[in-house]
Amino acid sequence: MKDSLLSGWTYTRGYEEAGLCPSIYTHEFALTQSNVVSTWSSGQFAITNWSGHGNSDGAYRKWWAWDDGDSIPESNEIQSGPFIYISNIPSLNDAYPSIVFAASCSNAEDTDNIARSLIGNGGAGVVAATTYGWYTPAWDDPEDGNVMSLDYYFYYYMLREGRKVGDALFDAKVYYFNYIYFPDPYGGDPEWTCQQNMLDYTLFGDPSLVREGIVPGVADYRTSDAAFSEIQFYPSIVSAHGTIKYTLPCDGAVTIMLFNSVGQRIETLHTGKEKAGCHTIALRNTHLARGVYFIKVQLESGGQSVSGRNKIIIY
Known part of the structure; x- marks a missing residue:
């Protein structure tokens, strides 16, 4: 070291x-x-x-x-x-x-x-x-x-x-x-x-701490409305038939997609209207190989959109 x-x-x-x-x-x-x-x-x-x-x-x-x-x-x-x-x-x-x-x-x-x-x-x-x-x-x-x-x-x-x-x-x-x-x-x-x-x-x-002289990266969403905040996911390590929890900052139409590590969409896990707050979604594909994947949530509300993406490890 x-x-x-x-x-x-x-x-x-x-x-x-x-x-x-x-x-x-x-x-x-x-x-x-x-x-x-x-x-x-x-x-x-x-x-x-x-x-x-x-x-x-x-x-x-x-x-x-x-x-x-x-x-x-x-x-x-x-x-x-x-x-x-x-x-x-x-x-x-x-x-x-x-x-x-x-x-x-x-x-x-x-x-x-x-x-x-x-x-x-x-x-x-x-x-x-x-x-x-x-x-x-x-x-x-x-x-x-x-x-x-x-x-x-x-x-x-x-x-x-x-x-x-x-x-x-x-x-x-x-x-x-x-x-x-x-x-x-x-x-x-x-x-x-x-x-x-x-x-x-x-x-x-605080997980957002960085060492002196480093500028933190930009969050993975785009919006001009300060009421929108980051979509949060947990846990980050889950089984192929486990459950992902996510938190929405506001009400809206939601699409949740699963991608592999090279960006190929594997499936759409959920579409529909949801309220702000905490929700859960089950991983339906029990044949996923262990490794790194990405969950992406697209949220449409009031003519604006916000997306959140998070890495997960499936074991």
Whole structure:
């Protein structure tokens, strides 16, 4: 990430120095709780990226503390401790809040969690897992898969392509789905860990945030009437026989169409008059191949028209 995404940036890195097998990577400070908190509290960081073990209260490091003589790290020889904890969040620098990707388990699980706390202080946007996150041992390439690849491509789309943070996470998941799906390294369901990473890493904060110097893209609709607003869709990941929800800004005649990734219309899902508000539409085609599709809604009202288009992933 440093070489491919952060050219020209100033960065500060912390890695493990404790134990019998410390990190070989170049870094500016030892990865300890006190060092992380003091560095983050006194610094001005546009982005913060961490990787470790986790739960709803914090992110944790592990180190090989001692050896019984067989030169094999065993569970009773491993020690662990937090490098960032929920009680540390109030002391972070909120004058320069970071966009954070927390590549660890369960940082967004439960009602009170460290991801939610970061939105209150120290973080402008936080991507974190609502349950277990899965990693690839010895990951050292963006195509190696699992959470670190999702992490990498989130920052790729945000930093290199100028995406809003919500779009960066979505586009990272699209890339991950199309190019980095691979069997479970732990021998379970062939796609289980990949699916879970796509579904449980979520964004806390405003999805329209962009980094300084980037002009956000124009919304995918045209109208001169300020009463018209964007047509919203959810969820963005759905099964071939699932349901799409959408919100209309006003009453009108509606046409809903499904397109494939190269812009070919597959079918018209619905036509008719509808009221403003939330509606649902079922995907009737149960034979759709998994992949990226587009839903388009055309709304005619009072002599004006507005359209909304949104990417969805069908699995």
